[in-house]
Amino acid sequence: MNEHYPYDEPLDLDTLVKLIKINYSIENWEEVISLSDELITLAKEVHKELVETDSTSHIFSQHIIYYFGYSYLMTSLSNQKLGDYIKTREYISFYANLDWLNDSTETGKLIIQDFKFFASANNLQTDVLDGKQERFPQYVQFLDKNPEQVLQGLINILRSANQFNYNVDSEIAQLTKHIEGYTYYREKIRTAHYLSYHYQLALYRHKRQEHSIAIDITLHILHTADKLGNDKYFKKAISLFEIIRKFSSVSQLKTCYDILNNIIMRGDLSDEKDHSFRNDPVGAVSRNNFF
Secondary structure, eight states: OOSSSOOSSOOOHHHHHHHHHHHHHTTOHHHHHHHHHHHHHHHHHHHHHHHHHSOOSOOOSSOHHHHHHHHHHHHHHHHHHTTOHHHHHHHHHHHHOOGGGOOOSHHHHHHHHHHHHHHHHHHHHHHHHTTOGGGHHHHHHHHHHOGGGHHHHHHHHHHHHHHHTOOOHHHHHHHGGGOOOGGGOOSHHHHHHHHHHHHHHHHHHHHTTOHHHHHHHHHHHHHHHHHHTOHHHHHHHHHHHHHHGGGOOHHHHHHHHHHHHHHHTTSSOGGGGGGOSOSSOOOOOOOTTOO
């Protein structure tokens, strides 16, 4: 029985991938690493069967090489999130070179090349997070050419800026043209990235004494996290707002109360109206000057 989930049968490759994606979306990094370890163990078992007997009883939807690369990739990314850049680079080296699997099929070759690309990008990303400011121009150039990576890229740039006190205004200005409104992002991982980006941006503006902008962004996170049902970032935004609320204008305070009041008023109990903060409609969260 799997020690993480109460299944009676061993997990298959695709189920492990699904569970890894779920835990990644909720930023449960330790569990992603643990599940990725299980995935690579099973992938090796299946690969051995395929090499030795040209068959396997296991059912899976992707080429077997994909599961090797995906396991190493997600372990690397999770260690990166945890700030362990030594392990991050170690696992990048694993999926940067999957040629040892000796697959002559066109599909296998393409998957190997895809993971080489991911490894190159993630090495660059790790350098940015590790405070190597000289790598920023190359990273921004890469992101500009790969718009689907911009959300995560901006998170990395802002995390680095917040840790090392860099000014990244020009990088933000260049890349935000690729950011869509929150309704554009449907997948859980993408919505988490959207909220994480704005949270790091609010911290960055606050650290640069741009308090009014930081508060506007924090209110946007509150509003968006509520709409997307993301409790983690709703709590983070509430906590940040409490820290910087002394800089709030009257209209910003009203917007916050309106958001909270709207949540209270959704209840099924008729007497919840008695506990509302105010009877005004939910205030619109201004996104002016976010970027």
